[in-house]
Amino acid sequence: MLEEVFLDIHDIRYNVKGLHQKCVRMLHQLGNATHVAFTLDTLRVLELDGGPIEQSPPPFPNLKCLKVMKGRHKVRTVLQSVMNYLTLGSLYLESLMVELPNGVTVAEHNSEDPADDDDDYKWALALFD
Numbered sequence: 001m002l003e004e005v006f007l008d009i010h011d012i013r014y015n016v017k018g019l020h021q022k023c024v025r026m027l028h029q030l031g032n033a034t035h036v037a038f039t040l041d042t043l044r045v046l047e048l049d050g051g052p053i054e055q056s057p058p059p060f061p062n063l064k065c066l067k068v069m070k071g072r073h074k075v076r077t078v079l080q081s082v083m084n085y086l087t088l089g090s091l092y093l094e095s096l097m098v099e100l101p102n103g104v105t106v107a108e109h110n111s112e113d114p115a116d117d118d119d120d121y122k123w124a125l126a127l128f129d
Contacts, residue, residue, distance in 0.1 A: 005033040010041040010072050020048040027059035034064045036086070040104065041071030046082045053081055058089025067099045077107050 009023065023045050030036075046053060060066075066086060068078065083098070083106050090096050100106070 001032045002030060003033055004035045004037075005030050006037040007042050008039040008071065009045050010039065019045060020053075024053070024056050024059070028057075031059050032062060033060055034062045035067075036060060036063060036065070037067040037069060038086075039069050039071035040075035040078065040101070041073055043068065043078050043082050044073075044075055046085070047079050053085045056085065058085060058087070060086065061089050061091055063087065063090040063096060064092045065097045065099075068101065068104065070101045070104075076104055078104060080106050080108050 023042075063086070078100070087093070087096060087098065
C-alpha cells in the first residue's frame with residue numbers, strides 16, 4: 001500500500017494503442033497514495049485519445065498533495081480534464097495542495113505549437129496520431 005508515488009512515462013515508441021487505458025488502470029492500482037508526483041510527459045499520456053478521461057472514476061481518493069514536474073520534453077500545458085480527473089475525487093479536496101512548474105498552465109484545450117517542441121517529442125506525438 002504505497003503512500004507516495006512518482007511516475008515518469010516517457011519515450012513511448014512501441015505499442016501506443018491502448019496506452020491511455022493501461023495508464024488509467026495502473027493509476028487505480030496505486031489509488032491508496034496520498035502524495036503523488038508526475039512529470040508533464042506522464043500527464044501527456046493521459047491526454048491521449050482513449051475516451052473521455054472524465055468517464056473513469058478518479059484514481060486517488062486519499063490524495064493530499066499532487067506535484068507536477070518538468071519532464072524530458074517541452075510541455076507547457078496541462079489539460080483541465082486531466083487535472084480534474086486526478087484531483088476531484090480526493091477526500092481532502094478542501095486542503096489539497098497542487099504544485100505546477102513555473103510557466104506551465106492548465107487549459108481547456110492543448111494549444112501548444114508543435115513547432116516549439118523538440119524533435120523527439122514531435123516524433124513521439126506523430127506516433128499517437
